[in-house]
Amino acid sequence: MTGSSETTINEPAVVPADMGETLVDPASFANPDKVHEVLGWLRANRPVAQVRADGFDPFWLITKHQDVMDIERQADIFHNGDRSTVLVPSKMARAIEATMQSPHLTRSVVNMDDREHRLYRALTQSWFMPGNVKKLTDRIRTIARVHVDRMLGRDGKCDFVSDVALHFPLHVVMEILGVPEEDEGRMLLLTQQLFGARDPELSRQADAVDDPDKMLAMFQAVLGDFNTYFTKLTADRRASPRDDVATVIANAEIDGKPIAAHEANGYYVLVATAGHDTTSASTAGAMWALAERPDLLRQIQANPALIGGLVDEAIRWTTPVKHFMRTATQDYELRGQTIKAGDWMMLSYLSANRDEDAFDAPFDFRVDREPNRQIAFGYGAHVCLGQHLAKLEMRILMEELLPRLDSIELDGTPAWTQSNFVSGPKRLPVRFAVR
Ligand code: HEM
Numbered sequence: 001m002t003g004s005s006e007t008t009i010n011e012p013a014v015v016p017a018d019m020g021e022t023l024v025d026p027a028s029f030a031n032p033d034k035v036h037e038v039l040g041w042l043r044a045n046r047p048v049a050q051v052r053a054d055g056f057d058p059f060w061l062i063t064k065h066q067d068v069m070d071i072e073r074q075a076d077i078f079h080n081g082d083r084s085t086v087l088v089p090s091k092m093a094r095a096i097e098a099t100m101q102s103p104h105l106t107r108s109v110v111n112m113d114d115r116e117h118r119l120y121r122a123l124t125q126s127w128f129m130p131g132n133v134k135k136l137t138d139r140i141r142t143i144a145r146v147h148v149d150r151m152l153g154r155d156g157k158c159d160f161v162s163d164v165a166l167h168f169p170l171h172v173v174m175e176i177l178g179v180p181e182e183d184e185g186r187m188l189l190l191t192q193q194l195f196g197a198r199d200p201e202l203s204r205q206a207d208a209v210d211d212p213d214k215m216l217a218m219f220q221a222v223l224g225d226f227n228t229y230f231t232k233l234t235a236d237r238r239a240s241p242r243d244d245v246a247t248v249i250a251n252a253e254i255d256g257k258p259i260a261a262h263e264a265n266g267y268y269v270l271v272a273t274a275g276h277d278t279t280s281a282s283t284a285g286a287m288w289a290l291a292e293r294p295d296l297l298r299q300i301q302a303n304p305a306l307i308g309g310l311v312d313e314a315i316r317w318t319t320p321v322k323h324f325m326r327t328a329t330q331d332y333e334l335r336g337q338t339i340k341a342g343d344w345m346m347l348s349y350l351s352a353n354r355d356e357d358a359f360d361a362p363f364d365f366r367v368d369r370e371p372n373r374q375i376a377f378g379y380g381a382h383v384c385l386g387q388h389l390a391k392l393e394m395r396i397l398m399e400e401l402l403p404r405l406d407s408i409e410l411d412g413t414p415a416w417t418q419s420n421f422v423s424g425p426k427r428l429p430v431r432f433a434v435r
Contacts, residue, residue, distance in 0.1 A: 013049035015042060015061055020051040023061070024087065026198035029322065029417045029423050036363075039063055039351035040402045048337045051346070055089045055212075059325065059344040060337070063351035065358035065375060067334060071326060071347060072380035080382060081113045082113055082327040083344050086421050091212040105219055108266035110324070110382065117381065120259075123252045124267070125385065127176065127245055130320055133388045136176070140393055143171050144400045152404060152434050160291075160428040165284040166276075173275035176389075177268070178237070178244030186229070191273045193222045199418035202426070221290040223269065229266040231261065231277055245271060271386075274422075278320040279390040281417075281424020282376070283397060285318030286310055290402075291410045291430050296367060300402055307402070312395045316374030317365055320424050322350045325379065349376055406433040 015023070022028045028035050042049065043063045053057045071078050083103045084093055097103055102110055104111040109121045147168045151158055158164070166188060174184050196202025197218065198209050204222060208214035229420045236249035249267045252259045259267075289310075290296050298410060300306045323346045332339045339345065352375050354362040359369070377384035383389070412429035 003405075008287035012060075013046045015046060015049045015051045017052075020053040023051060023420065024053045024056055026039050026418045026420045026423075029420050030199075030418045031415060035350065039354065040346060043351060043355060048054035048335045048339075055091065056087070057090050057093065057344055059087070059341055059346050061346050061348060062334075063348050063355070064335075065352040065355040065373070068347045068349065068352040068375060069226055069379050070334075071345070072378060072382070074237050075117075076114065077261045077329055077332065078326040078345065079113045079329055080117070080324075080326065081111055082329070082342075083128065083325065085324060085325050087323065087346060089212045092216050095213065095216050099216075099220075099431060105223060106266035106269055107263050108258075108270040109265075109385075110270060119265070121385065123254075123273070124245055124248055127248065127325045128385045128389055133392055136172075136389075137392065137396070139175070140172055140396050141400065143175075144168060144393075144397045147171075147397070148400045148404065151401070152432075156433060157429070157431050160287045160430050161280070161284050162427075164397075165280045165287070165425075165428070168397055169276040169279035169283065169390070172389070172393055173271065173279075173386075176245055177271055177275070178233070178242060178246035179272065183229070187272055190222055190226055191277050192225065194219070194273055195224075195277050195422040196417050196426075197417055197419075199426070224271045226272070227265045228260075230265045230272075232406055233268065234261065234264050274384075275386055275389075277424075279386075279393055281422070282311075282315045282390070283394055284425040284428050285320075286314030286394065286398065287408070288410075288414060288425055288428055289314060289317065291408050291428070293365070294407065294409070296365075296406060297402065297405060300367065300398075303397070304403070306367045307395055307398045309369060309372070310398060312372040313365055313369055313389055314372055315365050315376045315391070315392070316353045316359075316369075316372060318424050319350045319353045319374075319376045321376065321378075321422055322420050323348050324382075329372075347378075349378070404435055406435045408432040 022038050047064045049061055051057050051061050062071060096105055109117055112120055147164050151164050170184055170188055174187060179187060193203045193204040200206040200209055203209055205214060205218045208218045219351050233246050233252040237247040241247045249264050300310060326345045326347060328339045328341055328343045330341050356362055358373055377387040408430055411431035415427040417423040417426040
């Protein structure tokens with residue numbers, strides 16, 4: 001192991017207790033500088049080390065870009081299905097196992113492995129491949145223009161998150177899925193209650209934030225609401241198929257048999273949540289950078305080809321998905337540490353995206369970073385299905401918005417969602433002038 005004198009070769013390297021507590025606490029993620037300070041120290045001193053935090057099963061924290069890629073590349077050894085794919089307190093993990101007879105609250109591709117994963121992923125994959133996504137360009141541009149016009153009509157001030165970033169990707173993915181516009185508000189609320197469950201401002205039940213029992217009951221209630229909605233959607237698309245992803249999921253067969261209702265619901269929930277909150281976060285991240293750096297807007301207006309670089313850099317900078325967990329299926333040596341079969345591991349995309357060995361000056365926001373090997377979409381078998389869509393949406397929004405802005409700056413204090421899973425700016429007050 002690198003840089004530690006406190007451990008012998010046979011004992012696992014351990015993340016210092018105060019750092020471990022910081023990383024398991026969703027509230028820390030409202031202050032990204034604090035989290036980056038911890039992750040930076042770990043990359044330099046204990047890049048593969050165990051977190052042993054009160055209330056959590058021990059897990060290995062993987063902080064280096066190269067290691068995250070190496071682990072993701074070996075999906076046959078590092079499984080998604082065997083234990084929770086997101087960090088949950090031990091008490092909640094046991095309660096989920098007892099009530100669901102599975103380590104997961106939903107059954108979806110993120111929680112599957114090997115052949116099963118490939119088959120379920122293949123059901124919708126063609127919808128999200130670059131060729132198909134490209135066909136949506138004109139429609140996405142029309143939607144982007146509506147949102148840009150609305151923003152620019154707001155008298156020079158808005159909260160970019162609640163006025164633009166939340167609704168534009170939501171509308172795009174709901175159209176692809178096949179959820180009508182009048183139900184988008186409900187989808188947004190349920191998504192925020194799921195991903196923002198530990199943020200008292202977004203949670204359905206603020207007193208559940210520090211109580212694993214109440215938290216589990218709340219997750220089940222939110223998922224129950226999603227399921228009620230999607231069960232009706234399945235019935236509708238079986239009766240009257242359309243050209244949308246809901247129709248594909250509702251009528252999907254694996255090995256010649258229809259998929260189970262809870263599998264269809266798990267699939268819808270994944271697309272209906274992962275498909276917008278993440279893109280909203282990185283879209284807001286891009287605008288935050290532009291609002292803090294007037295030179296960026298000028299640089300991009302002078303050379304619109306830099307918009308692609310802005311999109312990649314904003315995704316790296318924000319890293320909306322902070323982690324996913326894996327479980328080792330066999331003993332594995334990494335940087336002198338022995339990860340044992342059955343061990344739980346956290347892949348820190350947040351850390352990997354600021355790794356000094358993968359990026360020059362990783363703490364600089366550079367729209368001309370070339371190459372930009374950001375790993376915010378993961379890698380390997382589970383790599384984000386929606387990555388091409390997310391990038392296309394962000395590019396189109398910026399193409400429509402930036403030429404029309406004369407200036408944009410912060411108009412108050414932005415705030416981050418408190419979550420160590422999916423998080424980004426939850427408030428971004430800006431003041432702007434139109435050209
Ligand atoms: C998986 C990030 C947008 C759908 C993932 C993973 C990450 C991620 C980190 C796990 C990858 C891994 O384990 O290697 C993001 C980010 C986004 C984004 C940062 C936006 C900036 C989207 C969109 C969709 C989507 C727009 C639309 C459908 C999915 C699905 C999976 C996934 C279905 C599961 C894939 C699998 O397990 O095989 N995403 N995502 N994501 N994402 Fe995204």
